[in-house]
Amino acid sequence: MNNASSDSSTIPVLTIDGPSGSGKGTISRLVAQRLGWHYLDSGALYRAVGVAAGWADLDLADLAALVRCAFDTRIGFRDDPSGELRVLVNEQDATDELRTETAGAAASAIAAIPEVRAALKDRQRAFRQAPGLVADGRDMGTVIFPDAPFKVFLTASADERAERRYKQLKDKGVCVTLDGLLREILARDARDAQRAVAPLRPAEDAVRIDTTGLGIDTVVEQVLALLPAR
Numbered sequence: 001m002n003n004a005s006s007d008s009s010t011i012p013v014l015t016i017d018g019p020s021g022s023g024k025g026t027i028s029r030l031v032a033q034r035l036g037w038h039y040l041d042s043g044a045l046y047r048a049v050g051v052a053a054g055w056a057d058l059d060l061a062d063l064a065a066l067v068r069c070a071f072d073t074r075i076g077f078r079d080d081p082s083g084e085l086r087v088l089v090n091e092q093d094a095t096d097e098l099r100t101e102t103a104g105a106a107a108s109a110i111a112a113i114p115e116v117r118a119a120l121k122d123r124q125r126a127f128r129q130a131p132g133l134v135a136d137g138r139d140m141g142t143v144i145f146p147d148a149p150f151k152v153f154l155t156a157s158a159d160e161r162a163e164r165r166y167k168q169l170k171d172k173g174v175c176v177t178l179d180g181l182l183r184e185i186l187a188r189d190a191r192d193a194q195r196a197v198a199p200l201r202p203a204e205d206a207v208r209i210d211t212t213g214l215g216i217d218t219v220v221e222q223v224l225a226l227l228p229a230r
């Protein structure tokens with residue numbers, strides 16, 4: 001999806017920001033399906049650049065090479081028959097590699113580099129296409145779509161987020177410990193929230209939803225209730 005219309009500012013956007021494991025991706029996808037809107041998984045872009053940099057054996061201290069990588073990496077999305085979102089990096093299906101905690105940590109590290117963020121800005125805004133967009137990430141409501149009419153900030157306790165991730169990875173047969181996941185989640189929260197540029201934080205006009213103890217369907221309904229009745 002590369003052709004943003006010349007005046008996309010009238011196209012509605014629902015931003016869903018929040019920390020890792022708060023359910024942004026799950027809720028955003030379901031809400032986008034219910035609305036018939038497009039969906040942007042902005043974290044996948046950072047993950048894809050991190051993975052592409054790894055494939056190319058780039059030195060993560062080489063800022064110019066990283067920025068070139070952010071501009072040049074081809075990133076595509078497609079739904080597989082089961083409804084899962086597959087991510088193509090330079091035409092290669094990298095979905096499984098992207099979803100690892102290692103890729104998440106690498107994405108979080110490169111996402112702290114202002115020039116990398118700037119390189120991905122237009123690509124993210126190009127997703128704003130009719131009839132509407134649901135965008136999930138860390139800075140959707142604060143930086144990428146500050147004029148979005150609907151903004152949500154999802155949270156959940158760190159313990160619950162670690163448990164969700166534990167269950168998700170166990171179901172996939174990945175061997176992890178709950179303690180290790182909790183430590184990784186807390187480290188990623190700290191890095192994403194404390195960086196100088198576009199830190200993880202709720203937009204002033206975002207509605208905060210604490211999803212601790214709430215099921216997915218309940219959260220989807222709470223988010224949909226923020227939009228005008230269709």
Ligand SMILES: Nc1ncnc2c1ncn2[C@@H]1O[C@H](COP(=O)(O)OP(=O)(O)OP(=O)(O)O)[C@@H](O)[C@H]1O
Pocket residue numbers: 018019020021022023024025026027043104164165167168211214215216219
């Ligand atoms: N409200 C909820 N109740 C229970 N489980 C949930 C809820 N929301 C999401 N989950 C589950 O938690 C896991 C993590 O959710 P998801 O990947 O959507 O989080 P995320 O915020 O997008 O994380 P990340 O930023 O790391 O990509 C998934 O297995 C998902 O099914």
Ligand SMILES: Nc1ccn([C@H]2C[C@H](O)[C@@H](COP(=O)(O)O)O2)c(=O)n1
Pocket residue numbers: 020042043044046047104107108111112136137138139140188192
């Ligand atoms: N808008 C965004 C989206 C993601 N990031 C960074 C920070 C995250 O830790 C990492 C992976 O994101 P996820 O796939 O877990 O949502 O990418 C960001 O800085 N801004």
